[in-house]
Amino acid sequence: METNGHTFLRKALKIVEEEKAQTPLVRFKHPKELEALLDLDVSEGATDAELELCVRQVLQHSVNTSRPTFRNQLYGGTDPYGLSGAWIAEAFNTSQYTFEVAPAFTLIEMKMLHHILDLFGIPDGDGIFSPGGSMSLLYAVVAARFKAFPNVKSQGMRSLPELVLFTSEDSHYSIKKAAHWLGFGTESVKVINTNNEGQMSPSELEDAIERELELGRRPLMVNATAGTTVLGAIDELEAIAKVCQKFNVWMHVDACWGGSLMLSPHQKLKLKGIERADSISWNPHKMMGAPLQCSVFMVRERGLLHECNCAAAQYLFQQDKFYDVRYDTGDKSVQCGRKIDAFKLWMMWKARGDAGLSKLTDHTMNIARFCRNTVAQTAGFRLVTAEMQCPNVCFWYIPTFMREREEDDGWWDLMHKITPKIKELLTLSSQLMVAYTPLRNYKNFFRLAFTFHPVIDEDHVLNMLRAIQECGEKVTLEIL
Known part of the structure; x- marks a missing residue:
């Protein structure tokens, strides 16, 4: 040593x-x-x-994870500028709670938040960098509850009516964890059906809210999704916003995955209506390639985060300091010690600018479309859904010995086993790490999700599909 x-x-x-x-x-x-x-x-x-x-x-x-063949999660290789920022931030080892210990980093976080709020169409809002999308959802539920019932901060849940949360059947599981952690109970989460493309039904949402009101319960928040984990579906945000406005219900948009589409003037049209949300979560550490962890929680109403979360610790947030204490932003956070995650994102944005990030967004979507089109035209591959809103391509590979059989329940039960076996062969041979999952009535299928880094070209995609094809043809009934 x-x-x-x-x-x-x-x-x-x-x-x-x-x-x-x-x-x-x-x-x-x-x-x-x-x-x-x-x-x-x-x-x-x-x-x-x-x-x-x-x-x-x-x-x-x-x-x-820096290999192009790492397609297992909704993240991949890191942006080199972001990685540089992460190393520098770790080397300076400070916490993002007061201006006096992180002066330049505090200004950077504030600048990044203002730039992001402008991008998402809520320039007068506020925000905080959080440890991830699950924590951002906790922030959203707490903010919605405090806005509706300010006395909850002092009196707790016992002073409130029975509250209800709404989400789609394809949404992220963290809403159930939030309901448990915050004392709502998982039964308070009402799940709304989706269409074949994975989008929440606005009409069923409206019916569900009316039903809960008739039962004497208080609808608190709707959790819409811009980029579901599996299919990459973007809910009809305009229609959901109208429902929320009608019933005075808080609208949160989980844009942890699909929020990166806002970086491109061409792609952001898919998220029309997100500017009507009361709160939004976005994870630059996913599609964009910021080093883990780098997540943003945004709220429309400036001042609400501080009022909701502040505890006014006298040893840390003294009001008689020698500088402007409005720059001590840590009391907006549920955390005390907090990493300077904004610096990683600032490094990437400073180096590439809006135009450079827009170009990477468009390239990622173009590569995903190439993959989808190739899958649609190649024997043995079958798309789960024809539409593609985020760079998620979901499909089955059907080995040759399965193609002439009747596609009854037994056939699908076999396909359910074949997909994980192909994944196993791909992983053990170090050719490709790709996610698979069942979803609703669908048996196990593959999800190829594309990210900014490493930058992937068409040959990479063809090689991935070829590897799936080759391993798929090695599967037999005997090894299932």
Whole structure:
């Protein structure tokens, strides 16, 4: 062990660069195998040489998300400028709660929030960087509840009527966690049916709200989605906004995935109506490629976040400081210590500008359309839905031996097993990591989701589909 670690710190960038270049997509090991392979014990110190060997082993057996063939989640490789920002932010190791400990970083967060609020059409609003979309949804429910019932902050849920939340059947599961954590109970979440493309039905939403009112319950919030996790569906935001306005219900838009389309003047038209929302969540660490974690929660009403969340800790947010305390923004947050996530995003935006990010958005959508069109025209592939609103392409691969069989329940039960088996073969051969899932009445299918980084071309897409095809043809009834 070197005394202060600075020598090893200087090696770190070289280690990462070398291992990212040399490490394949994945060297899959089952948990017990990997545990036996890695030297994870920390009870004894290690020399820098020993530590380097251990770190390299860890990286060599980690998933290399910077590869074009990492399509497993709604994130991928990082923007190099964002990664630079993350390293710098970590090196300066400060917290984003008061101006005095993060002066420049505070101004950067405020500047980024203003720019993003303008982009989303709520320039007079407010916001906060949060740890992720699930936490942003907690912020939204808390803000909606406080706006409707300010006394909840002091008196708690016992002072409130029975509250109800509404969401689509394809929405993110975090709304049920929010209902549990905040004392609503998961039964307070009313699930609205979607159409075949995955969009929530505005008419069924209206009927559901009226039904809850007749039962004496208080509709509090509608959770609309701009880019569902699986299909990438964007709800009819204008129509939902009209329903929310009619019943005076808070409208939140989960744009964690699809919010990045706002970066392009061409793509943002798909999110028409988002500017009518009371709150919005967006994760630049997803499609856009900011280093994890980098998420934004926005609210239309300026001042509400502070009033709702402040606790006025006297040791931290003193009102008699020697500078303008309006720049101490930490009391808007549910957290105390908070990472300077805005700096990563600022680095990316500063380097690329609005035009550069717009170009990346359009390229990502164009590549996804190329993938969808290729899937539609290639034997053995079948699209789940023909429409594509976000860069999600969902499909089955049907091996040759399955194509002439009657597509009855037994056939679909086999397809349900075939898709995970193809995924297994792809992963073990380190050719492709791709998500699969069932959805509603659909049996297991693949979801290829495209992100800004690494920048993917048509050959990459063709190679991915070819790998799925080759592994799919290796599947037999005997190995299922």
